[in-house]
Amino acid sequence: MTVMTAKICIIGSGPAGLFTAIKLVRHGVDDIVMFEKNSVSFGGLMNDCKLNFDHRIGMDIEELQLTESEVYQHLAEIKEVFKNSGYCTKVTDPNAPEIKKWIDRFAVHDMELVVAEQFHCGSDNAKHLIRYLIGFLEDKVELRKRTGIEEIEFDGEKFTLKDSYGDEHFCDILVVTPGRSGAYWFREQARKLGIKFRFGEIDVGLRVELNAKVLDPLTSKIYDPKVKYLTKKYRDKVRTFCVNPHGRVRLEHYDGFKLVNGDALMKHKTPNTNFAILQTIKLTEPLADTTRYGRFIAYSVNLLGDNTPIAQRLGDLKRGRRSKKSNFYDSTRYDCMPTLKLITVGDISLSYPKRIMDNLLEFMEQLDKVLPGIMSDSTILYAPEIKFYDTRYLTDKNLKVEGFENLFIGGDGVGKSRGIVGASLNGLMIAEGILKLLGKN
Ligand SMILES: Cc1cc2nc3c(=O)[nH]c(=O)nc-3n(C[C@H](O)[C@H](O)[C@H](O)COP(=O)(O)OP(=O)(O)OC[C@H]3O[C@@H](n4cnc5c(N)ncnc54)[C@H](O)[C@@H]3O)c2cc1C
Numbered sequence: 311m312t313v314m315t316a317k318i319c320i321i322g323s324g325p326a327g328l329f330t331a332i333k334l335v336r337h338g339v340d341d342i343v344m345f346e347k348n349s350v351s352f353g354g355l356m357n358d359c360k361l362n363f364d365h366r367i368g369m370d371i372e373e374l375q376l377t378e379s380e381v382y383q384h385l386a387e388i389k390e391v392f393k394n395s396g397y398c399t400k401v402t403d404p405n406a407p408e409i410k411k412w413i414d415r416f417a418v419h420d421m422e423l424v425v426a427e428q429f430h431c432g433s434d435n436a437k438h439l440i441r442y443l444i445g446f447l448e449d450k451v452e453l454r455k456r457t458g459i460e461e462i463e464f465d466g467e468k469f470t471l472k473d474s475y476g477d478e479h480f481c482d483i484l485v486v487t488p489g490r491s492g493a494y495w496f497r498e499q500a501r502k503l504g505i506k507f508r509f510g511e512i513d514v515g516l517r518v519e520l521n522a523k524v525l526d527p528l529t530s531k532i533y534d535p536k537v538k539y540l541t542k543k544y545r546d547k548v549r550t551f552c553v554n555p556h557g558r559v560r561l562e563h564y565d566g567f568k569l570v571n572g573d574a575l576m577k578h579k580t581p582n583t584n585f586a587i588l589q590t591i592k593l594t595e596p597l598a599d600t601t602r603y604g605r606f607i608a609y610s611v612n613l614l615g616d617n618t619p620i621a622q623r624l625g626d627l628k629r630g631r632r633s634k635k636s637n638f639y640d641s642t643r644y645d646c647m648p649t650l651k652l653i654t655v656g657d658i659s660l661s662y663p664k665r666i667m668d669n670l671l672e673f674m675e676q677l678d679k680v681l682p683g684i685m686s687d688s689t690i691l692y693a694p695e696i697k698f699y700d701t702r703y704l705t706d707k708n709l710k711v712e713g714f715e716n717l718f719i720g721g722d723g724v725g726k727s728r729g730i731v732g733a734s735l736n737g738l739m740i741a742e743g744i745l746k747l748l749g750k751n
Contacts, residue, residue, distance in 0.1 A: 322345070326726075331344055341450075358574055361428065397435040419679045491723070533555060544669060567612040589666050620653065707739070
């Protein structure tokens, strides 16, 4: 067993961890070790990388205890880093002349269109972008790839981390930014460490894939349109998320099940567009644990799909029947072929709760009024699409955990962000907290 000591340890190299490290290094802090259980940054940076620079998207400023102007100061710093990389292109300008017309069209049908300043990097640029970001870490940060942290212990002063090789690491300051894939793991550690938390909301929904022609008129102006709607039947909140014009549907691997997601490449375009429609779910008693509920739905779909997500044609769902392999891929019948191959063709309504299905279909019908073609029989629905970021830990303005002087947490895995820019913002907040602690602010 090896024993190692560092001033600062960071668990997770996604945008939250990376931006913590970048800011610390920029302020002359060294002796930092960053642990990553995969190769570097398996999170969103390795994926599509659409960047939304708007306080209404991907963050909850009340939860973060920030004012709008504080947020925009941080966002300017993040934008500068991404823009200077040369790998990200501005794809949406909220001040473009056509935008107002689109906002009005959605408003007529009781929907809100939120338009943010948006950049896109694309999965094909991801490796270059990550290499660029890692360049900021110089020799001040030791990056330990493929080294998962399994246990966190605290003796009242220092932290001990036990990694997947059985080695131990001591540090004075600990930053935990484990992303959604590490959310469940961290919750167990938090319980052990006596960190207080409450359950927040999760998003459960579907990935929708259709012929790109349906959304082209909108996505050519607004790359990733964010539409919000309150359903009439249940008064539940639904929204579009992660629109990928001419993109691909992707698999996301979790411990014990698979989810669907989507991305788009900068250089290779498909004839399809995909996007998520999500319902926000909050539970009270007797079960407030939304993660357990979300995992139950994910297991249920994976069970029926023989350990694979399920895909269904909207035409079949509308008629109350399962989709069948024999005609699912018939291009004379449908104008959109699935970009995700590892799927089981079946019936989503067998494993999704009725209320969720009702809400999502009502939302799609509403969207179809502005973008005719969404309700086409060809449209493909994929499940499960679930966003786990529901456990809310009590933290201060620098994401320092209540009851600890030297423990900071951030990013999607601890419910403080919902996207790359929000997670990067968390990183900057944490770095500022550490700089204060080190007397360097
Ligand atoms: C396919 C896909 C496409 C996406 N596209 C977009 C997009 O276009 N725009 C957008 O804003 N967001 C997108 N997202 C969401 C985005 O990835 C996240 O919001 C963002 O990455 C969160 O950053 P994070 O730092 O909190 O976590 P992550 O980026 O998930 O990073 C956390 C890291 O911690 C590591 N880790 C976890 N536990 C441990 C442990 N115990 N020990 C060591 N390492 C550990 C993980 O391997 C991971 O690399 C996408 C996500 C996916 C999956």
